Amino acid sequence: MTISNDWFYWAICSAIFAALTAIFAKIGLQGVDSDLATLIRTFVIFIVLSCFVAAMGKWQNPLQLSFKTWLFLILSGLATGASWVCYFRALKIGEASKVAPVDKLSLLLVAIFAVVFLNERPSLREWLGIGLVGLGVFVLGFKR
Structure with a gap:
C-alpha cells in the first residue's frame, strides 16, 4: 500500500472495532433494555471523544462552524442515533453473527x-x- 492508501488502514481498524462492538454489545445487552444500552454506549463515546479531542489539541469553537457543517453533522448524528437504536434492538433479539453482516x-x-x-x-x-x-x-x- 502506498501513503495515499492510509485510509485503508483506518478502515481496517474501523472494521475490527465494529466487529468487537457487535460482540461486546451482544454480551452487554443481557438483562438490559436495548435503548438504555444505546444511551450508556453513547455516553461512553461522548466522554472518550471529549478526552481525545482535548488531549490532541483539536478543540475549536463550534460556533465558528458554518451552517452547512452544523446541518450535516446534526443530520449525521440523527442518522447515527437511529442506526444504533435499530442495531442494538436487532442484536438484542438476533444473533450477532447474522445481525452484523446484514447491518x-x-x-x-x-x-x-x-x-x-x-x-x-x-x-x-x-x-x-x-x-x-x-x-x-x-x-x-x-x-x-
Whole structure:
C-alpha cells in the first residue's frame, strides 16, 4: 500500500472495532433494555471523544462552524442515533453473527447514495465487490 492508501488502514481498524462492538454489545445487552444500552454506549463515546479531542489539541469553537457543517453533522448524528437504536434492538433479539453482516448492507447503500448525492463513480471492480457484499446480505437475510 502506498501513503495515499492510509485510509485503508483506518478502515481496517474501523472494521475490527465494529466487529468487537457487535460482540461486546451482544454480551452487554443481557438483562438490559436495548435503548438504555444505546444511551450508556453513547455516553461512553461522548466522554472518550471529549478526552481525545482535548488531549490532541483539536478543540475549536463550534460556533465558528458554518451552517452547512452544523446541518450535516446534526443530520449525521440523527442518522447515527437511529442506526444504533435499530442495531442494538436487532442484536438484542438476533444473533450477532447474522445481525452484523446484514447491518453491512449499509456498504451497498453508501455506494448508491455516493453516486446519487456525491457524484462518485466506483469502478466496475468496485461495484463487483460492493454487489457481492449485497448478495451476501440477502443470502443471510432470507430463509428457505
